[in-house]
Amino acid sequence: MTEIGIGILGGGYMGKAHAVAMSAVGPVFNTALRPRLEMICASSSQSAERYREAYGFLRSTDDWRTLINDTKIDAIVIASPQSTHREVAEAAFALGKPVFCEKPLGASLEDSRAMTAAGEASGCANMVGFNYIRTPASQYARKLIADGELGEITMFRGEHTEDFYADPKAPATWRTTGMANGTMGDLAPHMINGALALLGPITRVMAEVETVHKTRPGGDVTNDDHAQMMCRFENGAMGQMYFSRISTGRKMGYAYEITGTKGAIRFDQEDQNAIWLYRMDTPEAERGFTKILTGPAHPDYQPFCQGPGHGTGYQDQIIIEARDFLNAIETGNPIWPTFRDGMEVNRVIAAAIASSRDSKWQDINSF
Amino acid sequence: MTEIGIGILGGGYMGKAHAVAMSAVGPVFNTALRPRLEMICASSSQSAERYREAYGFLRSTDDWRTLINDTKIDAIVIASPQSTHREVAEAAFALGKPVFCEKPLGASLEDSRAMTAAGEASGCANMVGFNYIRTPASQYARKLIADGELGEITMFRGEHTEDFYADPKAPATWRTTGMANGTMGDLAPHMINGALALLGPITRVMAEVETVHKTRPGGDVTNDDHAQMMCRFENGAMGQMYFSRISTGRKMGYAYEITGTKGAIRFDQEDQNAIWLYRMDTPEAERGFTKILTGPAHPDYQPFCQGPGHGTGYQDQIIIEARDFLNAIETGNPIWPTFRDGMEVNRVIAAAIASSRDSKWQDINSF
Amino acid sequence: MTEIGIGILGGGYMGKAHAVAMSAVGPVFNTALRPRLEMICASSSQSAERYREAYGFLRSTDDWRTLINDTKIDAIVIASPQSTHREVAEAAFALGKPVFCEKPLGASLEDSRAMTAAGEASGCANMVGFNYIRTPASQYARKLIADGELGEITMFRGEHTEDFYADPKAPATWRTTGMANGTMGDLAPHMINGALALLGPITRVMAEVETVHKTRPGGDVTNDDHAQMMCRFENGAMGQMYFSRISTGRKMGYAYEITGTKGAIRFDQEDQNAIWLYRMDTPEAERGFTKILTGPAHPDYQPFCQGPGHGTGYQDQIIIEARDFLNAIETGNPIWPTFRDGMEVNRVIAAAIASSRDSKWQDINSF
Amino acid sequence: MTEIGIGILGGGYMGKAHAVAMSAVGPVFNTALRPRLEMICASSSQSAERYREAYGFLRSTDDWRTLINDTKIDAIVIASPQSTHREVAEAAFALGKPVFCEKPLGASLEDSRAMTAAGEASGCANMVGFNYIRTPASQYARKLIADGELGEITMFRGEHTEDFYADPKAPATWRTTGMANGTMGDLAPHMINGALALLGPITRVMAEVETVHKTRPGGDVTNDDHAQMMCRFENGAMGQMYFSRISTGRKMGYAYEITGTKGAIRFDQEDQNAIWLYRMDTPEAERGFTKILTGPAHPDYQPFCQGPGHGTGYQDQIIIEARDFLNAIETGNPIWPTFRDGMEVNRVIAAAIASSRDSKWQDINSF
Ligand SMILES: NC(=O)C1=CN([C@@H]2O[C@H](COP(=O)(O)OP(=O)(O)OC[C@H]3O[C@@H](n4cnc5c(N)ncnc54)[C@H](O)[C@@H]3O)[C@@H](O)[C@H]2O)C=CC1
Ligand SMILES: NC(=O)C1=CN([C@@H]2O[C@H](COP(=O)(O)OP(=O)(O)OC[C@H]3O[C@@H](n4cnc5c(N)ncnc54)[C@H](O)[C@@H]3O)[C@@H](O)[C@H]2O)C=CC1
Ligand SMILES: NC(=O)C1=CN([C@@H]2O[C@H](COP(=O)(O)OP(=O)(O)OC[C@H]3O[C@@H](n4cnc5c(N)ncnc54)[C@H](O)[C@@H]3O)[C@@H](O)[C@H]2O)C=CC1
């Protein structure tokens, strides 16, 4: 058991989640490396100091360079807006420090490419924060498909829908400006990464990306409210996706239905502790989707609780990520999803945006 | 209360459903016109006679011309394969007889156009068998949208998914031959009609229509197993649909989610007695989808049962159709969905098939 | 195929349901006997005549003796209030005419005993209207248990809950007077019959029967609003039930969960086309309740529809009852549930009421 | 922000959960007191040392007296079997140290009484580990009822059902011996505490407590497999409960339905992030249970996540408990549920067991 000094950039929504995760991951997973909350960085020294005290860091700063340069800091977690990801990650890699970066990897495909190159050149652990695919349920889904339990996959349907901008009177903010902060930048990456994890590479896409509410109190909206996509997977399956921040009533609508020749899976993050499995090889009168509650028989559940159906939550996903990041650092082995995986997501997004602009199918290979 | 002589063409799946409906509709809805099951027609005289006895018709025939020409027959129900629809309907209209025709209206857009023209020229009642939209739940959804209860509609997502051909080893039959019998011919019409009923006209589509299992025991498959579609509605809403006969695990997956600026609706025919409504104007802590069980407060429920939540079923949808057909005949007023409405569905389907063939968006106006 | 003259007593809620059922049962089930709606009887000649016309009977009367004595009437359906059941049934049996009687069989255990004796002495078909247990789902549940698929049953939990008197301001009516019309008279019989059908005889009960709202606008309430019961089955299983007409939010809460050593079943009439089955002998990671949609593989479904998941409704249950009643008449074989089965239900109810009064366990044998 | 030295007794299922909670509670809730994992105690020095390392404690011991006497330990968490609770708690209180004790408070009512007296006499913070009632959903339910949103409560139905002993071939262990370890000792306390929290005091009970599988491989079973209970609340409501460790298919069946004159609530821990609310005062056509996903608008949710519907899990409940325990220590104010609250639960259990033994109603006041 060795201590490792952690520096987190950002103390907001995700900065806090990672601070908690780094505090809990040791006892939960009995990790070899034990995080020490060394320093937290935020935009102002006041907020940084406030976060330091709240989350239990030893020190704080308002300068990200101070953070990454600090010799007591062995690994960096980037939990600041997408616009900052590239610069910080490149600098950290240059210092030989492992980086965990929140999604989306870069603010653009170009950024993601550069970050991936930097990460790989450095030989440092690099990982992207796609947390939803880490639930025991979705990990299990991935395993079932990989094991061929659903047969040949014929269809993937996925969505990432929330409704925090459903109200047309919700005011304009930084979130309503800049492609990296719209639905394709903010929400789509989770589900596209999920699709890639579950089914493998996407080869082409046809999309419609749209701003529904073009002005909001406080200003014009310059990024997308929702988008839909048709796609094709390398394994031959057809795909259909929908992403939205204006999907009235949906709070955490990360959901998918995967159809195969031998069975099917349905999952909805709003009930993240259940996964629905259909198997064709049951007697006709007993066929139906089985609502399986996750438990010790499913990946990464047992460390959180010995009882099936007792449930894990959002924060636990971040703890699972922390475990993997620490493992990657300890073992030197790349851990999924690496920056390269994050960059693959950005390629699909870039292709989708181009497809929408040009109203035509786009090959992922061209991106 | 006047008797009306009914002739039904076809005694299979739907022929039976309409025979039962015509027997029950009088007592259920206290209709002014009371059906007399005058004659049933099927491919062979033996099967026609068997149906006659089983369903309680007075006479039977194996010749559809005999059926429609019979002077005791005042109205025709076409419940035979799509290939027969046009010829029979045109002949019936020529005799001035009202026609109820099972979906899809014609075997092709051309057929549907001709049938619509014939029906309108005759001045006779003409109606198409889109039964799923007749549930109390979907009628209520339609009303909520029309009344503006969901605000401006921003997104429509629909599917009609079943799995009767999910097994790649299921043998080839007539159903696996001919575009009118594939998924776009057989299943898509229900959901496209539903979309038109709920949101209004579609202006353009982009689709992928696909045969997944190209051969089956017994022969090649010449029509589509599944299809997906992006579309735009005249009211500005974006649309996404999926149709499939190979959707493993789905039995009656006629489902939709409709998102508006003030609320949303979710419905799945597999639980046809519930409709889920979300309203944004509730206190935040109480927001969620309300599972409303249909009851006397919803359209066309009370005649079936005085108790809410007691439930209606598939057959009841057909009884509701019969009521409307009888009303149309009695009053001389056109009743939704007319042949024209059925033809509009065929236009969208034709555009979708063209879109898939040419890999590009198609305007409905060109069809 | 032979015609049979049907006389129905009562043209309200259930009188209509049976009139529709008798109109539809022939085509649905291809019955050997074909009902002719001969005469309907109601309290006044005006209402009787109105029902006659609406439901399509040949004649009407306001005198039940006229009804049962009529020589063209071969079988009687009693769909009038419980207070009338005994007198009419006894008179009909005396004339050698088969009787279908709505639940509860008699207004009291004494009535039910007398009716059963009369029915059995006459040798006529006699049947009670417990419709909820006739759904394909509940028939299938019954079969699974009988076949030992759940192993040894350890627990039965059941409820029949509705909320038509949940509002304390709902006015007093005849329904709020007389034990036969309270919850134990009106709703409990369905679930107790269900329990007996699914698990077999009950040996003892401990109950609490209660009037919550003792006065209502318009008068005092003299019967029970809700009741709970603990019981023991002859097969050793423990039982727990709840009955209520004030169960706010519940519309058709006929629901049960049955636990066995090898599996379990959950069912709720509010989603009557689904039944949930759990089997212990599945791999741990795949264990869960399977939501089975009823279809042609389940009892009495196929005659209503060839497609699984397409759904049956309330009215269809009554059609299934009509089929069984006609079969009993045709074959001369008793058909479940006979008057004796209905009387067994009344015994349990009488024991429960006594238990509540005396605050102690009661053996069913003493009733 | 002050450090506080924590000693945990037991490193198994709950010992780990509390160790994780004490590590995470600071950053999650920004607590004034910050736990230092000072020492862990287990049955053997080897296991204690293993736990120390895994969970990150500074020291370990196999002697609980060492633990509580240690001057660096300011507060004790008892997470060892019920047989140990009393002796340890009394000794800790004697030293003036706050105690958090896992449920059930004592191994018997007598133990619980003594522990409560000791705790109150000491003036130290004392709290019992009823975690399920701490979910945002159940806290919200409690608030709705307290605020009168459901009107007058007429019925409470609750269950705590799991199936870890459903298989009759599951071997005998210490869990199958001793009343404190059976279903009434192990599971019932959670739901009884829930009932008391939600509705207030219970005045009398009538129960059946039963061992279904009297022998298991390895020995005889001397405690109960399941139990049912009828009860009455001081507020007049009727109650019905069921507890079981043999409820095949149920994994975390802590569920309740609460009926009032103005509304109703349904909750099932297997979907712990949803709570179903029915309000009578909605237009009839829109009435139904609303599935509310917990979010920042509900108690204790926001510290875990800013997004509604993102979900909390089992471990988060323990973190909420840790926050309350630290608050109680810091402020000196008693925090629900105190030992006295835990003792009230034991009184109901004692009365239920007596009721089952004597087959009669028991007043809680006599216990
Ligand atoms: N995986 C997931 O579920 C989620 C991921 N995210 C991602 O996490 C990242 C952060 O988002 P939130 O936590 O929601 O943002 P936030 O606005 O809540 O917090 C951002 C933090 O970054 C700090 N910051 C911003 N610019 C800085 C700079 N130049 N130097 C130092 N500190 C700076 C701010 O002071 C603040 O503490 C984004 O990339 C976002 O896409 C956000 C929410 C959920
Ligand atoms: N609305 C709905 O839910 C459904 C609609 N349909 C539609 O109903 C129509 C009939 O389909 P099904 O009942 O499933 O077919 P089916 O194969 O069960 O029955 C077809 C009937 O038509 C008769 N028939 C065929 N050709 C004939 C001819 N030339 N002359 C006289 N009789 C002829 C056959 O003898 C048979 O009785 C189709 O258009 C189909 O698309 C089918 C199933 C469900
Ligand atoms: N199985 C089920 O789901 C249900 C069963 N029932 C049972 O059906 C029976 C009838 O109940 P509803 O139809 O709800 O009652 P209702 O009040 O709707 O109709 C009663 C009918 O009986 C007639 N009637 C009453 N007394 C009469 C008399 N002395 N002579 C001739 N006609 C008379 C009335 O004129 C009326 O037509 C009851 O026994 C009730 O418990 C009622 C509702 C549901």
Ligand SMILES: NC(=O)C1=CN([C@@H]2O[C@H](COP(=O)(O)OP(=O)(O)OC[C@H]3O[C@@H](n4cnc5c(N)ncnc54)[C@H](O)[C@@H]3O)[C@@H](O)[C@H]2O)C=CC1
């Ligand atoms: N709130 C909840 O959800 C749950 C509560 N519990 C309660 O938590 C308590 C502990 O149960 P589990 O963690 O399941 O047990 P466990 O068997 O997993 O762990 C018990 C621990 O106590 C230690 N221990 C036992 N006797 C000891 C002694 N005399 N001195 C020192 N250490 C001793 C053992 O070494 C072991 O580390 C029980 O009271 C149980 O009822 C248990 C499971 C769930």
